[in-house]
Amino acid sequence: MAVTGPTAKKQFVIVLGLNGLISLVVWFYITTYPGLIWSATSSMTACLPAKSKDLKEWKAENLTNSFSVEVNFEPTDNSKTYRDRNTLLYEKCETLPVDRVRGRRPIYFFAKSKSLAFCKVPKAGSTFVGTVVAALELRKKPGNMFHMSLAIVHGQNEVDFSTLSKYSSSVVKKILVTRNPYTRLFSAFTDKYFVLGARPKTIATKKGKGRFEMRNGYCGYDISFQEFLDYFTDLHIAGKEVEEHTMPVSSLCYPCMVHYNILCKQETLTADIEYVLSVTNISEPRRQTVMELIRSKSLNDTIYASVSYHMLYFNLYPNDCSSKILLMEKVWKVFQLQGYISLSLTFPINSFQNLTDFDAENVTTLILEQIQSRPLSKSQMSKQRQIALAEAYSSIKPSTIARVQRMFAQDFHLFGYDKTIPTRHGKNH
Ligand SMILES: *[C@@H]1O[C@H](CO)[C@@H](O)[C@H](O)[C@H]1NC(C)=O
Ligand SMILES: *[C@@H]1O[C@H](CO)[C@@H](O)[C@H](O)[C@H]1NC(C)=O
Ligand SMILES: *[C@@H]1O[C@H](CO)[C@@H](O)[C@H](O)[C@H]1NC(C)=O
Ligand SMILES: *[C@@H]1O[C@H](CO)[C@@H](O)[C@H](O)[C@H]1NC(C)=O
C-alpha cells in the first residue's frame, strides 16, 4: 500500500472505512504529486488512479467497505544477502523523500505458470529478465533465446498492475531489479539516444539541433550527454512526464507501495536471477535448462542483439543516417563505451565496406573477429567501461548533477547507491 513519509511504520495493518480511504487518497494527492497512487488490499485487488480526472471514475463498488493494508515484510527465503537488502529497503521506505517523477505505470514480466512477476525497468536488465521469463513460460526446451534482436522480447508476457492484482499476492513472488542511476542514465544515452531513434530525434528537434555530421555524411543527431540530461531534468522540474528510460526505478515500480519479495541488482544480475530460480517452484530439469541458458549468454549474443536492433532503426529512420557504414561506426563507438571493443582498435572501415551481404549475422561475425584481434579480459572490459562512464560525467555541469541527484533521490536512498559521481576507480554498486 501507498505509505510514504515519516508516518509510515515498518509493520502495521490499518483497517479503513470508505471515508478514511478517500481522505487518505486525497491526502496523498495533495501532499505527494498528481501522479499515480497505488493502493493494495491484503490481496492487492484495488488499484486506484489518483490523477484528478481519474478520481471521478472511482466508484464505491470498486472497494469493499473495509480493507487492510499491509506493508510488513515477511521473509520468503533464508538467504541473508537478499533478506538484508529487503530489510534495508523497507526500513528506508519510512524515511522517503517526498518527490516523485511522473511517467508510465508499472509493467511486469509475468511468468504466470511459475507465479513470478518482475517489475520491468528499462536499462536495468529488462531484456535479460524478459528473456528468462519467456524461457520459463515456454513449453518446449528453449533454444538460444539470447541470440535475437533486443526488440523482440518486449511486449511478451507483460501485464499491468491491475492484471497482476487478480492473482493472490501471497502466491505471486514480486521481484524488483535496481541499478545505479548514473550508470543507468549513461547506458540509456549510449543505447537509446546516441545512435538513432524517435527519442533523440525529439530532443534534437526541440533544441534546434541538426543531424550528427561525420565523414562524408551524417548519422543520428547532434545531442550531447549534457543536453540529454538537461532535457529530461527540465521536464521533471516542469512537472511533466519523462520517458521510461529516464524514470527512476522507484517511480516505475513503487517499491514502498507494492511489496517486493526479492531485490535484484543489475550489477549482480546473473547471480541474483539464479537465486530467484533457486527459490521458485519449478521442476529441477527446467531450472537446469534455464540456468544453462543464462550461463551460456555470450558476447556473440550481446553484439548480435544490439547490431540487429540498430539495423532495424536504420531502416525505420532512413533520412537520419546516410549510410550503413556510418551507422556501424557509431555502433562501434557504443561497443567501446560499453567495454566490448578495445579503445585501441580503430573502426575498420574497409572491412565493413567489403561486406557483400550486410546482415546482422555477418556484421556480428566481423565485429567478433576484430575483438579477437585484441581481446579484452573481463577486468579490462569493466575498467574501460568505468573510464568511459567517469569521463562522461566529468564534463557535466555541477548544477545538472544536482538536478539528477534530486530527481533520482529515491533510487539513491532506497537502494543504497552512492551519490558521488562515478570516478575512474569507482564501483557504483
Ligand atoms: C470500477 O468498477 C467498474 C465496474 O465494476 C469498472 O468498470 C471501472 O473501470 C472500475 N474503476 C476503476 C478505477 O478501477
Ligand atoms: C509447485 O508446483 C507444482 C506443479 O506446478 C504444484 O502442484 C505445487 O502445488 C506447487 N507447490 C507450491 C508449494 O506452490
Ligand atoms: C577488401 O576487398 C579488397 C578487394 O577484394 C581487398 O583487396 C582488401 O584487402 C579488402 N580489405 C579488407 C580490410 O578486408
Ligand atoms: C554474409 O552472409 C552470407 C549469407 O547470409 C554469406 O553468403 C556471405 O559470404 C557472408 N559474408 C560476407 C563477408 O558477406
Ligand SMILES: *[C@@H]1O[C@H](CO)[C@@H](O)[C@H](O)[C@H]1NC(C)=O
Ligand atoms: C554466433 O552465434 C551464432 C548463432 O548461435 C552462430 O551461428 C555464429 O557462428 C556465432 N559466431 C561466432 C563468431 O562464434
